[in-house]
Amino acid sequence: ILNVEQSPQSLHVQEGDSTNFTCSFPSSNFYALHWYRWETAKSPEALFVMTLNGDEKKKGRISATLNTKEGYSYLYIKGSQPEDSATYLCAFKVFRSGNTGKLIFGQGTTLQVKP
């Protein structure tokens, strides 16, 4: 059974705080790791897709790192703003021959940023 764990489950921070969350995934048969941002009443939107150990990606104040050998990825938000309030999902794609591996989502970390 493939397990993708995210922590913490929820997080409340003040505007201006920097924060980070963790995504843990199986360290074997790794293919790709995705991060999505999911605002209430909307659909998930992709932030990053990472494939290489040591990858670091950045989009504005949001960045992510990847460690495939130990099976974790961190998502960082610098100087949180109220509009960053959302659920952040990671998804692990398992390697399977013929590019047929499935994409499994974690339960998400829900971030609330107070003004």
Next chain:
Amino acid sequence: DAGVIQSPRHEVTEMGQEVTLRCKPISGHNSLFWYRQTMMRGLELLIYFNNNVPIDDSGMPEDRFSAKMPNASFSTLKIQPSEPRDSAVYFCASSRDNGNSPLHFGNGTRLTVT
């Protein structure tokens, strides 16, 4: 690009009825995914297709659930007969290359079975 289009947005039906959810992926995307969102399990993969062929349907909960993709621009998820525990939001998503590129999600169908 219109994005992934799902219909209906909301569906309310009685237990025992057949329900059909529809999805039109983004043109040029060759992979299509059906996910179900519940409070208990989050986003749960039901089935996915690559080039219209079902690759993995191990997430389909029971024989009451079936999915088809007759062509590259259309997929259906059918529940027959429906039960109250099927109530959830069902998302369809597509990607260019089976998840090596980001998934693009539709707006979801909120299903309520009474």
